[in-house]
Amino acid sequence: MTEPKRKPGPRRALTEREILDAALALLDAGGPEAASIRRIAAAVGVAPNAVYTYFADKAAVERALVESLLEGCDGVVGRDPEAGWRAEVEALALELRRRLVAHPGAVPLMLGGPMDGPHALRLGERLLDLLAAGGLATPVAARGAYLLIVYVLGAIALEVADVPQAGALPPEEERIAARRAAFGEVPAEAFPRTAAATGVMATWVGTEQFRWGLDRVLDGLVAG
Amino acid sequence: MTEPKRKPGPRRALTEREILDAALALLDAGGPEAASIRRIAAAVGVAPNAVYTYFADKAAVERALVESLLEGCDGVVGRDPEAGWRAEVEALALELRRRLVAHPGAVPLMLGGPMDGPHALRLGERLLDLLAAGGLATPVAARGAYLLIVYVLGAIALEVADVPQAGALPPEEERIAARRAAFGEVPAEAFPRTAAATGVMATWVGTEQFRWGLDRVLDGLVAG
DNA sequence: ACCTGAACACCGTTCAAGT
DNA sequence: ACCTGAACACCGTTCAAGT
Numbered sequence: 061m062t063e064p065k066r067k068p069g070p071r072r073a074l075t076e077r078e079i080l081d082a083a084l085a086l087l088d089a090g091g092p093e094a095a096s097i098r099r100i101a102a103a104v105g106v107a108p109n110a111v112y113t114y115f116a117d118k119a120a121v122e123r124a125l126v127e128s129l130l131e132g133c134d135g136v137v138g139r140d141p142e143a144g145w146r147a148e149v150e151a152l153a154l155e156l157r158r159r160l161v162a163h164p165g166a167v168p169l170m171l172g173g174p175m176d177g178p179h180a181l182r183l184g185e186r187l188l189d190l191l192a193a194g195g196l197a198t199p200v201a202a203r204g205a206y207l208l209i210v211y212v213l214g215a216i217a218l219e220v221a222d223v224p225q226a227g228a229l230p231p232e233e234e235r236i237a238a239r240r241a242a243f244g245e246v247p248a249e250a251f252p253r254t255a256a257a258t259g260v261m262a263t264w265v266g267t268e269q270f271r272w273g274l275d276r277v278l279d280g281l282v283a284g
Numbered sequence: 285m286t287e288p289k290r291k292p293g294p295r296r297a298l299t300e301r302e303i304l305d306a307a308l309a310l311l312d313a314g315g316p317e318a319a320s321i322r323r324i325a326a327a328v329g330v331a332p333n334a335v336y337t338y339f340a341d342k343a344a345v346e347r348a349l350v351e352s353l354l355e356g357c358d359g360v361v362g363r364d365p366e367a368g369w370r371a372e373v374e375a376l377a378l379e380l381r382r383r384l385v386a387h388p389g390a391v392p393l394m395l396g397g398p399m400d401g402p403h404a405l406r407l408g409e410r411l412l413d414l415l416a417a418g419g420l421a422t423p424v425a426a427r428g429a430y431l432l433i434v435y436v437l438g439a440i441a442l443e444v445a446d447v448p449q450a451g452a453l454p455p456e457e458e459r460i461a462a463r464r465a466a467f468g469e470v471p472a473e474a475f476p477r478t479a480a481a482t483g484v485m486a487t488w489v490g491t492e493q494f495r496w497g498l499d500r501v502l503d504g505l506v507a508g
Numbered sequence: 509a510c511c512t513g514a515a516c517a518c519c520g521t522t523c524a525a526g527t
Numbered sequence: 528a529c530c531t532g533a534a535c536a537c538c539g540t541t542c543a544a545g546t
Binding site for chain 2 (some may be wrong): 168171172173174175176181182184185188189192198199201202203204205206207209210211213214215217218221222224242246250251252253254256257258260261264269272273275276277278279280281283284
């Protein structure tokens with residue numbers, strides 16, 4: 061948890077970073093089941109059990125991986141001094157989405173446990189800063205921040221769950237084509253509204269879709 | 285997919301239902317890793333590979349399990365003829381939450397793949413009915429339904445991810461106690477707003493929390 | 509048609525041993 | 528202190544064989 065200091069010993073063949081990079085590469089290439097301890101170890105050139113010198117167990121590797129994806133997200137806040145709090149919240153959400161859709165295999169890991177690491181806390185603190193700057197009182201800001209996190213992570217989870225592929229998200233053209241195909245497969249007699257809705261959704265993908273929902277949530281937050 | 289008919293043969297030792305019930309019981313008792321094909325088979329008293337007579341692979345078992353949890357959710361719609369569309373949407377969302385928090389282990393399965401089964405479609409169709417009754421035009425209703433699903437599943441996913449336990453969700457008292465403990469662990473110097481927000485959230489759990497967020501989303505939907 | 513035993517190619521994790 | 532080989536108790540899935 062709290063030992064960033066170097067440890068003595070004969071020699072460290074690896075660093076935590078190398079292990080996490082290998083895990084992420086395997087995750088991107090082959091999905092969650094490809095990121096096994098044994099394959100990570102093989103990728104960095106050690107025996108499987110050598111990984112346990114660096115991490116207590118597989119869950120610790122996954123937590124560290126999630127944390128490393130969160131690191132520096134808040135760098136997008138405060139770039140434009142003209143930007144209002146709402147634009148800043150959107151920038152933060154879009155940055156998080158950008159990072160996670162780049163590594164779809166990591167999304168289930170993020171949803172799999174509590175987000176209580178230092179980088180997650182830092183991200184939450186920035187979000188609360190922005191809501192406070194927007195004039196929201198502490199209780200509303202607290203609930204609002206949670207609501208925004210629910211939206212952002214839920215939207216990303218559904219977005220990556222919708223694409224069958226294991227690796228990286230395909231380009232938007234391909235995803236639109238896939239939705240058109242899904243549109244054709246909805247039985248319109250039994251589910252007329254669903255068929256119509258699928259048609260509407262067919263050309264509405266990715267960032268645009270994400271931003272629309274985020275705007276509705278922010279509308280509800282300032283209205284409530 | 286579409287073969288509800290009986291199949292001939294010497295004798296069926298099991299039904300799909302028995303397998304799904306066993307899988308759900310194992311999921312509830314011991315979390316996702318307890319619901320292995322081998323343990324499911326042992327629970328229903330057959331050899332591991334006998335399961336493959338009923339389902340193509342483990343993913344098919346999981347899809348069927350998710351579908352079975354969705355079945356009949358829409359029974360809560362139309363009970364109260366006085367209820368407005370918004371109350372009906374809330375009833376539907378609360379029913380889905382009730383079912384999923386009763387089986388936390390199934391939540392990652394629901395987020396793990398596209399929700400395109402017949403019961404999922406039926407649920408989506410009911411939601412679209414309600415939004416149409418609320419006066420939303422088809423394009424807004426389509427996007428709004430998706431937004432609501434994002435919120436509901438995201439909120440449930442975060443709710444079950446926050447409790448470390450494998451089995452059923454503990455009672456609210458226990459969860460409040462856990463949040464108070466989490467409040468004490470946030471370093472207030474480095475993360476003052478997070479510490480304050482954690483204090484706010486400490487007594488605000490479960491249905492009440494879920495409903496507040498849902499109301500904000502609905503506010504944003506009718507405002508936008 | 510359905511079930512079984514046996515096997516294959518994997519897992520995460522532990523332990524004793526080497527340096 | 529760190530790494531290795533070997534082992535343990537598991538996985539999902541396949542295949543040939545039985546009825």
